[in-house]
Amino acid sequence: MQPEPSAALRHRTVEAPAGRLHLVEQGTGPLVLLVHGFPESWYSWRCQLPALAAAGYRAVALDVRGYGRSSKPAETDAYRMLDLVEDNVALVHALGEENAVVVGHDWGSNIAATSALLHPEVFRAVALLSVPYAPPGGPRPTDIFGQIGGPEQEFYVSYFQEPGRAETEIEPDVRGWLAGFYAALSADTMPAQGEPDPHFVAHGGQLRDRFPAGILPAWLAEDDLDVYAGEFERTGLTGALNRYRNVDRDWEDLAPHRGAPIKQPSLFIGGALDASTTWMSDAIDAFPTTLPGLTASHLVEGCGHWIQQERPEEINRLLTGWLNTLTG
Numbered sequence: 001m002q003p004e005p006s007a008a009l010r011h012r013t014v015e016a017p018a019g020r021l022h023l024v025e026q027g028t029g030p031l032v033l034l035v036h037g038f039p040e041s042w043y044s045w046r047c048q049l050p051a052l053a054a055a056g057y058r059a060v061a062l063d064v065r066g067y068g069r070s071s072k073p074a075e076t077d078a079y080r081m082l083d084l085v086e087d088n089v090a091l092v093h094a095l096g097e098e099n100a101v102v103v104g105h106d107w108g109s110n111i112a113a114t115s116a117l118l119h120p121e122v123f124r125a126v127a128l129l130s131v132p133y134a135p136p137g138g139p140r141p142t143d144i145f146g147q148i149g150g151p152e153q154e155f156y157v158s159y160f161q162e163p164g165r166a167e168t169e170i171e172p173d174v175r176g177w178l179a180g181f182y183a184a185l186s187a188d189t190m191p192a193q194g195e196p197d198p199h200f201v202a203h204g205g206q207l208r209d210r211f212p213a214g215i216l217p218a219w220l221a222e223d224d225l226d227v228y229a230g231e232f233e234r235t236g237l238t239g240a241l242n243r244y245r246n247v248d249r250d251w252e253d254l255a256p257h258r259g260a261p262i263k264q265p266s267l268f269i270g271g272a273l274d275a276s277t278t279w280m281s282d283a284i285d286a287f288p289t290t291l292p293g294l295t296a297s298h299l300v301e302g303c304g305h306w307i308q309q310e311r312p313e314e315i316n317r318l319l320t321g322w323l324n325t326l327t328g
Contacts, residue, residue: 008026008027008050008053009024009025009026009049010024010025010026011023011024012025013069013070014090014091014094014095015090015094016065016071016086016087016090016091016094017083017086017087017090018065018070018071018073018078018083018087019070019071019073020070020071021062021063021065021070021071021087021090021091021094022042022062022063022068022069022070023042023060023061023062023063023091024042024049024060024061024062025049025058025059025060025061025095026049026050026052026053026058026059027049027052027053027054027056027057027058027059028053028056028058029056029057029058030056030057030058030100030101030323030326031057031058031060031092031095031097031099031100031101032052032057032058032059032060032100032101032102032103032323033060033062033088033091033092033100033101033102033103033112034048034049034059034060034061034062034103034104034108035062035064035088035102035103035104035105035108035109035111035112035115036061036062036063036064036067036104036105036106036107036108037104037105037106037107037108037109037130037131038106038107038240038241038243038244039178039181039228039232039237039240040067040105040106040228041063041067041068041227041228041231042061042062042063042068043061043224043227043228043231044061044105044306044308044309045059045061045308047308047309047312047316048061048308048312048315048316048319049061051312051316051319051320052316052319052320052323055320055323055324057320057323058095060091060095060100062087062091064084064087064107064108064111065078065079065083065084065087065239066079066235066238066239066240066242066243067231067235067239067240068231068235072235072238072239073239076163076242076245076246077246077249078242079239079242079243079245079246080246080249080250080253081110081111081114081246081249081250081253081254082118082250082253082254084111084114084243085111085114085115085118085119088102088111088112088115088119088122088123089115089119089122092122098122099121099122099123099124100122100123100124101123101124101125101126101127101323101326102115102116102123102125102126102127103126103127103128103129103319104126104127104128104129105129105130105131105307105308106129106130106131106276106305107131107243108129109128109129109130109131109132109133110131112126112127112128113126113128113133113262114254116262116264116266117257117260117262118257120263120264123264124264124265124326125264125265125266125267125293125326126262126264126265126266126267127266127267127268127269127319127322128266128267128268128269129268129269129270129307129308129315130269130270130271130274130276130277130305130307131270131276131280132268132270132276132277132280132283132284132287133262133266133268133283133287133290133291134280134283134286134290135257135258135259135260135261135290136250136251136254136255136257136258136259136260137255137258137259140248140251141157141247141248141250141251142158142161142247142248145157145158145247146158149200149201152202152203153200153201153202153203154200154201154202154203155199155200156199156200156201156207157244157247159201159207160241160244160245161244161245163238163241163242163245164238166207166237166241167236167237167238167241169206169207169208170232170237171236171237174229174232174233174237175225175226175229175233176208177208177211178225178228178229178232179216179220179225180208180211180212180213181198181207181208181211182216182217182220182225182306183211183212183215183216183217183220184198184210184211184212185198185274185275185304185305185306186217186218186219186220186304186305186306186310187217187271187273187302187303187304187310188217188218188304189212189215189216189217190212190273190304191210191212195210196210197210198210198211199275217304217306217310218310219306219309219310219312220309261289261290261291261292262290262291262293263292263293264293265293265295265325265326266291266293266294266295267294267295267296267297267318267319267322268284268287268291268294268296268297268298269297269298269300269307269315269318269319270284270298270299270300270307271299271300271303271304271305271307271310272299272300272301272302272303273302273303273304274303274304274305274307275305276305277299284297295322295325296318296322298318300314300315
């Protein structure tokens with residue numbers, strides 16, 4: 001779905017620890033920072049920018065480091081969570097603001113949550129889409145992921161760990177791979193119950209072996225796919241995949257915050273058909289403890305993973321309604 005044409009969309013870059021961060025902004029008012037997930041870009045918020053601007057907010061969607069027009073450091077460990085949080089802090093200050101509401105989807109949800117956890121003085125409220133907050137702690141992540149697949153298949157996060165491995169699958173046909181990945185996790189095109197799960201790779205196979213073929217979800221027009229594919233064809237996938245390759249470093253870095261709640265006002269919105277909400281249902285159940293400032297938690301029926309693109313009008317209504325309850 002394309003946003004309404006508007007001359008008010010402004011592209012710019014700002015200096016940050018990553019080197020530079022590219023962002024797109026629209027509107028004036030309190031700052032709302034929108035953080036995307038994998039494998040996307042600022043463009044995943046194309047339907048939220050005009051809606052938030054119309055509601056009286058300064059909406060800013062960035063390209064996370066490693067994506068789009070933002071800097072792409074070469075070192076794998078330059079994509080650890082602490083670095084991405086500091087990018088967000090630097091971006092807020094570079095925009096001349098003291099604080100912001102931060103909204104994240106997918107990996108962006110984790111980045112937004114950790115930004116709010118570590119810098120409550122900067123991020124006064126947090127909205128999490130698709131991936132619920134789970135406090136730092138527990139067993140080492142790669143140990144957990146390594147046990148999920150079992151003897152016959154490998155969990156996708158484990159598959160992404162080895163540098164170059166997933167790139168070898170994706171980069172010869174970026175557009176086709178993205179189309180299949182988006183379709184695999186969308187409500188209207190995901191594999192039916194009982195069919196092979198696209199979150200897993202058969203040993204000796206590829207992740208795309210289980211993607212739907214030759215079909216796009218209703219939310220994804222050919223032009224939208226061209227935007228996403230064009231960015232990744234230019235940049236490659238390594239910067240994006242390096243987020244997965246830092247999960248153990250994040251576990252070590254965030255150990256001092258084991259079990260810590262996020263106390264600011266918060267919102268959660270997930271898709272009822274999204275594996276992130278079903279696999280992490282215990283995290284949602286724990287919100288009274290882990291998100292004591294939670295205003296509302298919504299599961300959108302019949303919705304998959306790409307929630308703000310699958311159901312833009314509903315997400316815009318829930319998001320702006322929540323923002324309007326915040327002071328300042």
